[in-house]
Amino acid sequence: MSFYTLLTGASTGIGKALATDFARRGSNLILVARSREKLEALAGELTRSHGVDVRLFCQDLEQKEAASKVFGYCQEQGLAIDCLVNCAGFSVAGCFERMAEEDIVRMVMVNMVAVASLTHLFLPPMLVRRRGTVINIASLAGFQGVPGMAHYSGTKAYVVGLTEALSGELRDTGIRIFAVCPGFIDNDLFYSRAGHQKSRIVVPVSSVDVVVRAVRRGLRGRGILVLPTLFDRLMVFSQRFVPRKMVIGMAGFFAGAMEKRE
Ligand SMILES: NC(=O)c1ccc[n+]([C@@H]2O[C@H](COP(=O)([O-])OP(=O)(O)OC[C@H]3O[C@@H](n4cnc5c(N)ncnc54)[C@H](OP(=O)(O)O)[C@@H]3O)[C@@H](O)[C@H]2O)c1
Known part of the structure; x- marks a missing residue:
């Protein structure tokens, strides 16, 4: 039986970089996103360069039945998934009430x-x-509420919590689950979709490769939450010693995603 890695959000940014890395290491892939042309171009390139089988499934994950459709496709095609990478996601910047x-x-x-x-x-x-x-791409924003990214940070806190709890449920089953929690990543598309001015971010912005390396580190290790950079680890560690109000204020300042109210 051939096994496949199923990757959501594979058309651009982090997901695309992960797809390329998995293909380079010989994984067959199922790429999921909405943009058919981008997925087709990537699938062709990966098959040509790495000789792996790459399938694509165009699906809008906002739809209620989205996951069942993806699962149904894999069943119909007889594709066994031994690695699921949940990478699709987006943010919206600004005051919550204006969202x-x-x-x-x-x-x-x-x-x-x-x-x-x-x-x-x-x-x-x-x-x-x-x-x-199972690899979930969460975010550093999942460790504290981020003013200007309130809803996004809430959704990523959910991913962190889900991953932690499932890692406990899955002990001794042979299944691993971990979340990679990047800080800001240099990806203009992500910021333009979010309406977030990248120039207002006042902390280091890492390259997409940093996330790829963190996923590899996660696969080699046994951790549940993988923080890609030393800065990310310092940010999370220092929260233990700083009052919560200050943690939130700093997160909002670093992100620069909040706009002024008149
Ligand atoms: N960039 C950062 O600074 C950063 C930091 C920490 C965590 N992350 C997380 O990393 C992940 C990837 O982000 P990225 O930077 O690579 O952003 P990106 O380039 O905008 O990629 C987002 C991916 O998700 C897919 N997607 C978005 N909405 C979708 C929908 N409704 N249905 C199906 N697919 C959808 C997009 O594909 P289509 O548009 O083709 O559907 C695209 O492939 C996200 O979960 C994000 O929250 C990003």
């Missing part, structure tokens, strides 16, 4: 429901085979 009502639900669907539902569907076959890995 479009529909963005609240859209973000819950993509950043939370799709992660939970895909994991829920793909876990049982992994448990039967006693083989599998």
Whole structure:
């Protein structure tokens, strides 16, 4: 039986870089996102360069039945998934009350429901085979509320909590789950979609490669939450010694995502 890595959010940014890295290491892939052309171009390139089998499934993860459709496709095609990478996600910057009502639900669907539902569907076959890995791309924003990114940080806190709890449930099953929690990553598309001015971020912005390396480190190690850089680790560690109000104020200042109210 051939195994596949299923990667959501594979069309651009971090997901695309992860797809390239997994292909380079010989994994067959199923790429999921909405942008067909980008997925087709990437699939062609990865098959040509690395000789792996790359399938694509175009799916809007905001849709209620999205995860079942992805799972149904894999079943129909007889594709066994031994690695699920939940990477699709987006942010919206600014004051919470100015967020479009529909963005609240859209973000819950993509950043939370799709992660939970895909994991829920793909876990049982992994448990039967006693083989599998789930990798969730969370964020440093999941460790504290970030003013200007309130809803986004809430969705990523959910991913952190879900991953931690499942790592406990999955002990001794042969299945691993971990979350990679990057700080700011240099990806203009992510910021333009969020309406977040990158120039206002006052902390180091890392390259996408930093996340790829963190995923590899996660795969080699046994950790549950992988913080890609020393700065990320310092940020989380220092929270133990700083009053919560100050942690939140600093997070908001560092992100520069909050706009002034008149
Ligand atoms: N960039 C950062 O600073 C940063 C930091 C920490 C964590 N992260 C997390 O890393 C992940 C990837 O972010 P990125 O920087 O690579 O951003 P990106 O370049 O905007 O990529 C987002 C990916 O998610 C997919 N996606 C978005 N909405 C979707 C939907 N409704 N249905 C299906 N797919 C959807 C996009 O594909 P289509 O548009 O083709 O559908 C794209 O492939 C996200 O979970 C993000 O929260 C990013």
